[in-house]
Amino acid sequence: MDVRLDIEPIPDGLIVKVCASRVDAAAALAFRDAFRQATAKTEGARVILDMEDVTFLDSSGLGALVAMRKSLGQDRQLELTTLSPLVAKVLRLTAMDKVFAIHPNKTAALNQSA
Amino acid sequence: MRGRNDMMWSLTSHPQSVRQTLAQICTYLRECDLDEGQCLNVELVLAEALNNICEHAYAGADDGRILTAISCRGAEVQCHITDKGRAMPNLTPPLGGFRDPDSFAFDELPEGGFGWGLIRAIAQDVQYERRDLENHLFLTIAAELEQSPQLACRLV
Numbered sequence: 001m002d003v004r005l006d007i008e009p010i011p012d013g014l015i016v017k018v019c020a021s022r023v024d025a026a027a028a029l030a031f032r033d034a035f036r037q038a039t040a041k042t043e044g045a046r047v048i049l050d051m052e053d054v055t056f057l058d059s060s061g062l063g064a065l066v067a068m069r070k071s072l073g074q075d076r077q078l079e080l081t082t083l084s085p086l087v088a089k090v091l092r093l094t095a096m097d098k099v100f101a102i103h104p105n106k107t108a109a110l111n112q113s114a
Numbered sequence: 115m116r117g118r119n120d121m122m123w124s125l126t127s128h129p130q131s132v133r134q135t136l137a138q139i140c141t142y143l144r145e146c147d148l149d150e151g152q153c154l155n156v157e158l159v160l161a162e163a164l165n166n167i168c169e170h171a172y173a174g175a176d177d178g179r180i181l182t183a184i185s186c187r188g189a190e191v192q193c194h195i196t197d198k199g200r201a202m203p204n205l206t207p208p209l210g211g212f213r214d215p216d217s218f219a220f221d222e223l224p225e226g227g228f229g230w231g232l233i234r235a236i237a238q239d240v241q242y243e244r245r246d247l248e249n250h251l252f253l254t255i256a257a258e259l260e261q262s263p264q265l266a267c268r269l270v
Binding site: 024063069095098 | 158
């Protein structure tokens with residue numbers, strides 16, 4: 001399944017907007033690969049993933065997020081913004097919310113520096 | 115008007131077929147007057163159960179048949195999923211459970227293994243039977259909040 005990522009540079013990194021409503025088993029691998037491709041040649045410490053459009057995330061989608069986090073390496077952070085209730089629930093139930101910096105919205109994320 | 119309602123879907127063991135079926139099930143659940151939160155709970159539990167059947171029962175083959183029966187009884191949703199794939203190990207659904215991510219080295223953070231823990235955290239009841247050469251999985255999802263993480267066998 002196609003997952004489109006819109007990339008926007010910011011002073012200390014990137015914002016990556018996920019243009020898809022579902023990050024599930026059908027989309028997870030394409031999502032992860034598109035993200036890796038988009039971030040491979042960039043260097044900013046902050047990578048912010050804008051999840052505003054994503055209303056559904058299953059364990060495959062969560063696995064992709066963790067793989068993406070690992071692909072950035074420990075010197076870079078993967079931050080998530082604007083999580084829908086179901087996405088937030090999956091992260092909370094699995095305790096994997098600890099792996100990411102989570103912001104309520106894009107403005108809050110941008111107001112914070114690395 | 116709420117009451118007993120039953121519907122059945124036939125799908126194949128492919129993520130796209132699962133996705134399409136889940137969309138139809140969600141439409142049906144809204145017609146049964148379930149609220150959005152409850153629809154998403156059911157959708158997540160079914161996504162995990164069906165993805166497990168695709169990956170494990172049918173071992174990645176995309177031509178396995180799966181039947182999903184849904185009954186809405188008030189705000190409680192009962193699901194009966196049948197497939198003809200491999201039996202569950204020990205004929206028992208896994209307990210799942212989530213380790214604290216701080217207990218992993220960075221490069222070893224888990225990218226999988228979350229599915230059964232999510233099912234157990236949200237479904238009130240999980241039953242499995244092997245009948246002849248078929249797997250039968252029974253899931254009950256009620257309208258109240260999901261089980262607390264303590265009950266989902268949270269491991270530290």
